[in-house]
Amino acid sequence: MSRVACAAGGGGGRGDTGVWVGVRERLEDPWRVRVLGPYGPVGAGVLLTGRRVLTCAHVVETALGEDAGRVTEGARITVEFPGSAAGGTCTAGVVPGGWAPRTGESGDVAVLELDSA
Numbered sequence: 145m146s147r148v149a150c151a152a153g154g155g156g157g158r159g160d161t162g163v164w165v166g167v168r169e170r171l172e173d174p175w176r177v178r179v180l181g182p183y184g185p186v187g188a189g190v191l192l193t194g195r196r197v198l199t200c201a202h203v204v205e206t207a208l209g210e211d212a213g214r215v216t217e218g219a220r221i222t223v224e225f226p227g228s229a230a231g232g233t234c235t236a237g238v239v240p241g242g243w244a245p246r247t248g249e250s251g252d253v254a255v256l257e258l259d260s261a
Contacts, residue, residue: 173227
């Protein structure tokens with residue numbers, strides 16, 4: 145996995161950087177993303193590459209305090225990396241073509257790109 149590309153340092157490659165505590169518990173999982181709203185955590189996501197995060201559209205809406213019709217590509221939210229020993233927060237935006245709000249039984253997906261350092 146690539147290094148996280150945000151200024152606060154969201155963690156490094158997976159490799160052997162984590163510390164195993166038990167059979168299933170790992171102290172470092174840099175792929176885990178927490179999406180923050182104005183008053184704290186509102187949801188989660190998964191780091192797909194060094195700069196791309198997959199989350200739900202409704203999580204982004206909640207973080208922004210907006211409904212699906214008002215969220216635009218490039219809207220900025222704050223994310224953090226609770227599974228990374230380096231920790232840190234950074235901003236991310238919805239990528240072009242990365243917004244699919246819930247419509248009936250489908251959708252509810254957002255692809256974000258982390259801001260560079």
